[in-house]
Structure formats: structure tokens, C-alpha cells
Amino acid sequence: MNDTIEDHAPETHSDWPLRPWALAALLGLAGLGIHLIGEWGSDSWVPWRAALSAAVAFGALAFAFTLDRDRWKQPLAFAAIVALVMAGIAWRVASAGDHHADEPFWLAAGVVAIALALPLFQAGFHRLRWRTPYRQTHFHVWADAISAGGAVAFTGLSWLLLILLSTLFSAIEIDLLKDLVNEGWFGWTFSGAAFGAALGVLRNQLKIIGTLQSVVMLVFSIIAVPLAIALAIFIVAVLASGISVLWNATESPTPLLLSVAVASFILVNAVVRNGDAEASENRILRWAALVLALAILPLALLAAISTGTRISEYGLSPERLWGIVAVAVAVAYGLAYFVAPIRGGLTGWMERVRSANMHLAVGTCAIAFILALPLFDFGAISARNQVARLEAGKVAVDKFDFDALRWDFGDAGREVLEALASDDNAEIARLAAKARARDKRVYRPQRDHNRDQRLANLRFGFDAPDLREDVTDLVRVAVWHCNKPCVALDLGEDDDGRRRIALVENGNVQWEVLPAEGAPEPAHMIENPQPEQNADSQVEIREWSGRRIYIDGKPAGTPFE
Template sequence: MKNEILSPQQGLILRLAVGLVFGLALGALYDQLDPVKNPPVLWMQIVVPVLTLGAFIIWASAAAMRRISLGVWSAIALGLIALIAWNSLAHGDTDQYNPFFLNLAFLIYPFLFIANELVSSGDQAGKPIAPYALYFDEAWKRGVQLALAGLFTIMFWGILWLGATLLGFIGFDWFKTMIQNEYFAWPASGLAIAAAVHLGDVQTKLMHAFRSLVLGVLSWLLPVITLIGVIFAVSLCFSGLEPLWRTKAATASLLAACIALVLLINAAYQQGDEERPVHVVLKWSARLACGLLLVFSVLAAYSLYLRIHQYGLTPERFLAGVGVFIAVLFGLGYAYAAVLPRGRWLATIETINISLAFVKVAVFLAVLTPLADPLRLSADSQASRLESGAVALDKFDWRVLRYETGTYGREALARLAKSGKTDAIRAKAKEALAWKDEDRWDHAVAEPVIMVKPEIQRLHIVSPGTALPTSFLEQAFTSDDWESICFKESKACDVLLLDMNDDGNAELLVLDNRRLRTIYEDAGRWKIAPIFFIVDSDDVTAFKAGKVKPSKPQWNDLDINGEVQTASR
């Protein structure tokens, strides 16, 4: 057998065979994974993702790699998927098992995609590192193929269900029963995806045109996000970082911005300005975006550092750290490419993209295997913080070790229970070990309550000649309560003093946009009434003019056995 690329016909046969055989195997296994019917079996839980993700590896590479290379790489990829699945099952929470890695192991998707493109392109080029143009063509082609294959499969199943519905109208339910059967659903889906992927390979002009359209649309989104990013960065110079930290989602938001910037910069660059003329707006937008990428990645790193320094490492924060690390590398590399005075426009991006692709594969593989398992590193970090005294015993979140760091966390608890530095640590570790799995949310450490006083500069009094009660201004509310009174995004809220319950004392009506809330005094404390009003724009105008008075309900509520029932309209 010659070590050459499969012909289109041979590629189609291989893809359809994989879709059929793997689909039948999945149909046989998937019913066995129902924990209600059968106890989970480890090898079955490993084989399901191996077949599912392994099929995509073979489908993608069937018409791109030489035969021997395809066989060797497919075997290696299947083995890596099995190793990653075993690691996730052996050290994670088995009750949170997901055959599609919708958990901490989700990085397997970018790992397999990038690794497959590196191997496939290298095999086509006949050397370990292929030309950038080949990497670019193959990666975007696979991405478009994957999207179209998913769309085709959704439409395929939509047609099948339409047919089942139509047949059901005339009393024939056999078709609906058939498509719901695992032995039909999985092979049919496999065949549909295989056919869609193959169509993308043989319809090269169509794929190229669609890819060009996608890149063209994305590239002209770059000036938009660059302008928004510049406004945001300049605004931070005046507002400081505190408003960003108060969102409690600074790292995630900044990382999302970094991902968008990398995607759009590459959509604008494509293969440089030698391949095709690039508009000057895109060129300058790309250079500015490279600088923004560095700024956002550094801010994300600082935000994550503050969080880890305050609360320690958790698996989610570790994965965020992986994203921040890669974002900073992209930021440094792209900023360097943007400021180079000589050479083609952003030409250094090509070397940076190739280098960081290998870095990402290595980092993702380490994170997905025992080498740098987030569960292990997080458990070690939390235990060391407790033993070193970095966190007080009553402030330590034992739930992280017991529930969020898998077997590593429970092993750390067992060690602390046996050889902790103090009797209190040993006793608390024994108590945490005895917690039941179903009580995981009953032991969470409560977030510190932040108290704030009313911001008088944001409260505009509508009632002429009146002032806000001193007791109201001096009372501290929880930040959540005050947020429900007057949103922090609002520049100002209108306040009207009005007796709403005929007790002789004025209550406060606070209007925020179109939401009207009542604040009343009870036993010397101001409280938020459990009701609110939604008003229209005309009512807002009338409220600000003071044209408001209390109105008794036409029909009283009913008290039935001590429970008040309000009439519905």
C-alpha cells in the first residue's frame, strides 16, 4: 500500500464507515450509561468520548493526510482522548460525568482542533513546521467545515422530525419511534456529519467563497471593537479600576475581549497585504487592536491575581489563569508585531501564531492530564494556605476541598484530619470529610455583606420644600438592597415623599427609570416594601411634576386562614 492521500471516493467511504460503525457502537453504549438503569462502568464512560471525538479527528483528516500518517495520528489521538477521559473520571466527581466534556475538561476541544491542524498541515508539507499559508487555509477550512456540518445535521434532524410529525397526523408512529431509537439516531447523525464534512472537501470553490465571506465580515468588525476598546481604555484612566472590579466578572469579560481581538485581528490580517490589498482603516485598526490586546490581557492577569491572592486557587481560577497566560503571550507578541518599524504590515504575526499554537497544545495537554491537573494544583494551594496561616480557620472555604477538587481535595482533607497543625484544623477536616455529597451547597462560605449608605447626590427630590429624612440618609443598607432601590448604572433617581398607608408618616417613592419602589419606616428602620410599580413614559413625566397621590384599591384583599390573597386582573 502506497503512503499517499486517499482519493475523494476512498475518503468518502472511510468517513461514512466511521460514522456508521462508531454510531452503532455509541448507540449500544449510550443506553448503558443511564445511571438510573445501570451503575456506571468506567471503560464505557471512557469509550463514549473516544468514539465521539475520535470520529471528528478521522473525518477531518481523511482527505488531507497520507494513509500511514492518518492511521498513526488517529491512534495517538484516540489514546490521548482516552487518557484525558480517564483522568477526568479518576480524579473528578463521578456524579458530574459528562461524555461530551461539558466540565473542567472542555479544553479538550481547542486542544484536539489545534493539534489536528498542526499534524495535518505538517504531514501535507512533509516537514514538522508547515508554511503559514497552509496552516491558515487548513484551520479556517476546518472551522467552516465544522460549522456547516453542524448546521447540516440540525437541518437533517429537523426534516426527520417534520416527517415524523406529518406521519403522526395520519396515525403512523413507527417513524417517530424509529428515529428516537439509539441504534438509528447515532449512526444517522454520524452519516450526516460525515457526508457534510466530505462535501466541504470536494466543493473547494464553495468553501473558499464562504470562508472569504466570513473573513470579510469579521474583518470589518475590527474597527468597531477597536473603537469601543479605545474608549473603554481611556475611560479607565479617569474612572480608575474600582468600577471594573465591582462587576465581579472583570477577568472573564477581559478574556472574552482578548479572544475577540485575536479572532478579528487574524480575520483582518489573513495572509498579509501581499495576498490582497488591505484597506488602511483595517491596517490601523489592527495595530491599535494589538496594543489593546496587551492592555486587556495585563488587566485580566492583575484581576485574576487579586482574586487568587484573596481567596486562593480553585479549578475555575486555574483555567482562567491558563487563558490569561496565553492572552498575555498573544498581547506581547502582537504588540511587538505592531510596533516593528520595518517589514511587511504585521508580518511577525505569522511566526507568533505558529509558535503559540505549539505552546497552546503543550499547555492544554498538561492541564488535561495529571501533569498540571487543575484539581490537584487547586487542592494543594488551598491546603497550603490553611496550614501557612494565610487564611483564618473560620474564613476557610472547606467546601472547595470537599466538593470542587475531586479526589485530590478529599485526600488533602484526610491528610489534614490526620496530621493538621492544630487540633481545630484536624477536627474541622474530619467534619468536612463526613459531609454528604448531596449537601454540597449547604456548606458554602457566605460572601461578606457590604453595607452602603444612600448616595444623596444621586437622589433628586421631586416634592417641593421637602428634604429626605435624616434617619434614612444615616441608615446603611446592604449593597443588594440599595441596588434594588436605585441601580448603580442610573445617574440619578427621583424621590417623592408621600403617605402611602395612612399612618400619618410620609413614605419614600423612588423612581428609577420606569420602576417605582416604596421605602417605609418601621420601628425606627427603613425597609423596602415587597411591591413595586412599573410606569410608562407619561407617568414618569407626571411623577417628576409631583402629580401623584395615593389611591385606595377598589377591592380589598382576602385573608384566607391567615394567608392574604391579592385579586388578579
């Protein structure tokens, strides 16, 4: 390696003996603040508490990663911006309640934007713009990852040691450490301080981090060879067998394909490194990296086809819209990496890849930040798409997922469901009204190829038309019922006025309870009573008479009366 670590480190960086202590104090106080502000254990947070907790956590971490002895004003400004952005996102997430359906993705988008902005800021992108040296940006990406990983490992080891010591002292009836470990404020403070101390030590040792980078990238570059061979075989097999073989092998090929694309991206950069002087000279590794670079685009396109197929079959949902964003980013990287050897040739393609990395990182950071803002309502977009599919006849009324509008698309979905409950089509209005009335989510699989057969297997032991309709709706969404010939029996009402139904299938009996308005609740078995028993309890055999289910004259299931 011809370059030294100083070639990549910022000019203002210097070893700072007090850094571990300063970062331990900073993150220790941040941990204590998060404990005092947060509502841990609560299902929902007050927005201002969520915002302040996010500001303290992310702002302190951003400051810890960028702070230097002689350079604190710009890092403080950057940390303040990070705190403000994440506070706003956390406020929005905490305020969302059930009004929106994709709030976890807002937070994830914010974290992605901050994670990409951090090495760009450390490399001076805010001052140099596109003149920012790639080697510095690439160095900081790996340095931050190694520093964070090392600090997390040290924090875990510190906790193991603390628990060991607390147990040791507890053995001689000194419970101070044991009591402290059980205190929430201490756990947050100790974790923050341990993480900060380890981070400070690692940030003081950039030369060691640079060596670790070289070792990690060397190991990754070796892994690139078998992955390149495997991907080449995979792509040839898909082309020869047809893309349908992939759909038949897994229900969710998109995450798998994107994961392999990300792995290929990492391994390519492990070979490419900071510059031509550092790139591996091994021809096998270079060819493996080239194969992986070319494979990212086919993988991304297969993921795009998979996502498009799923959307064509089931329509849009907030999760699928976020999936479209992820696939679009993957396709952009894949296209850039595919074009690099074409434009740069076998000698200059690595430099093209480095240039693409810088531009795509900035673009991805901007996209993630924009998507974290309240500019798009993916729930409303999805709800409109689903209703359009229903109105266009692309999905049958009895196969339309009205429950998704009730639970998965936020207020926009419920507004659409409300409108459908007044639709001129009586069947649409009935099913929409039933979904609107439910107070529990009835989950159905995206692929239920046996539903028509399950409904055909269903027989009724009663004549009430409304009850038959309710049971049919139940079996339609409950894939565990009527996979073989089954019979529905009316067991009458319980003490709360809810209808009890027995579904008898293959000799087994399952009880369903329908609320008074007819909307199905999750299935549950009627359990045998279990009275308390003590040493003086009288246990005896008594005569009993009641009702139970019989199949061909033989008892089945538990007596229900």
C-alpha cells in the same frame, strides 16, 4: 485576491465523488458504535466504555477531516493517535470519580490539543516542521471551522426534515419513521451519517470553502472597526478611572476580558489573512487591526491582575489554576502581537503576527496536551495553598471554607481536612470535623461582605450552647438568612431525630433541619399536607389546635404541629 485556492490546499487533495458516501458510512458506523458502547443516562461510566467511546468518536472525526482518495495511511495513523490520546483521557476522567476535582478540564485540554493539531497535520507540520507554509495552516483552520459548522447545520436541518416526515406519515397511521426517531441507535447513526455526508460534500468543494473564507473574513474585518474604537475608549477609561472600576462592575472580569481578547485575535487575523497579497488594502481596516493587536496585551494583563487579585483574596483552587493557564496563553499571544509592530514596523507587523501564530499554536497545543496528562494534581496544589493561608493567618478561622476541602479538591483536599480535624486549634478542629461529616455540599459565595452583620442580627429563643453553635455555623454560610434582625427558635426533633429550627426574619418563617450530628442540610420549608381528593371525598371544617409562631401576638408562617 491574487492567490488561488490551490495555493493553500495540500497537493494530494483532489475531488473525490465517493467522499460523501465514505464519510457518511464512517461516521454513521461511529455513531452506532458510540450508542452501543456508551452508558448514556448514567451518572458515571465504566472506564473502558468511556475510553472506547472517546476513541471511536474522536478517531473517526479526525480520520473524516483528513482522509483523501489517494492519501489514507497518514490520516489513519493520525486518527489512531487521536483515538489513543482521547481514550486515555476519557479513561482517566471516568476513573476519577470524586478522587479529583478538575476532570472536565482534562477533557477540555485534550480537545484543545486535538483541535490545534488537526490543521497543523493537514498542513504537513509533521513533515515540514517550522518550514510549514503559514498560508496552508491558516487555510485549514478556517476550512475546518466552516466545514464543521456547515455539517452541523446540515445535520440539524436533516433532523427537522425527518421529524416533519415522521409526523406527516404518522397522520396516516404509518408510524415507522416516528418509531425510528425514538430509537437511540437510529438517532446516533442518522446524526453521524448526516454529518459525514455534509462534511464529505464540503471537503470536496475547497474552492467554495475558500470563497466562504474570504466572505467570512471580510465581514469580520468590518466588525474590527467598531470593536477597535470601543476597546480604545475602554482602555483609556480604565487608565483614567483606575482598575477598581472594573472590579466594581462585575464579579468575574477575567472571563469577560479573555473573551474580548479572543474576539480581537479573530478579527485581527480576519484582516491579516494568509499573506500580504490577501490582506485588506483598506487603511481603516488595517489601522483597526493594529489597534486590536495592540489591545490584546492590555486585556490579557487586566485578566492576569484580576486573577491574581482573586487568588490573593481567596487562594488557589483547581479552577483558578486552569484560569492561570488560560491567562498565561492570552498574555503570550498579547505580547507577541504587541511586539509585532515594534519589530516589524507598520509595513511588516502582519508578517510578524503570522509567524507568531504558528509558533504559539504549536506551543499551546503542546501545553494543552501536557496538562491533559496525569502529571499535575491541581487539587493537591490548591489544598496545600489553602492550608498555608490558614496557618499563616491570611484568612480567619471562621471565614475559612472547610467545605471546599471536603468537596472541591478531591482526595487531596479530604486528606488535608482529615489532618485539620486533629489540629491543636480547637476551633479549626471543630469546623473541620463538621465539614468532614457533611454528606451534602454547603455552598457559600466567594464574597459575603454582610456576614458579620448577619451574625450580629441573629438572636436565639433557646439557651442550648451546642444548638446555638450549630445555628451560628448555618447562618455563617447561608447568605439568605438574617440580612435583617432575625430570631432562631427550637422546634424540637422530628421523627428521625433531626433538630428542627425556625428562623424568623421580617415576618417570614423558614425552617431548617439539622442532622443528628449537627451539620446543616439545605433549607426547606415544612409544606402543608396535600391529601388526595376525588369526586366522593368528604371535605369539611374541623376544630384544630397546635403550635405555630407568633410575632408581637400575630401568627406568622405555617403551623408546624
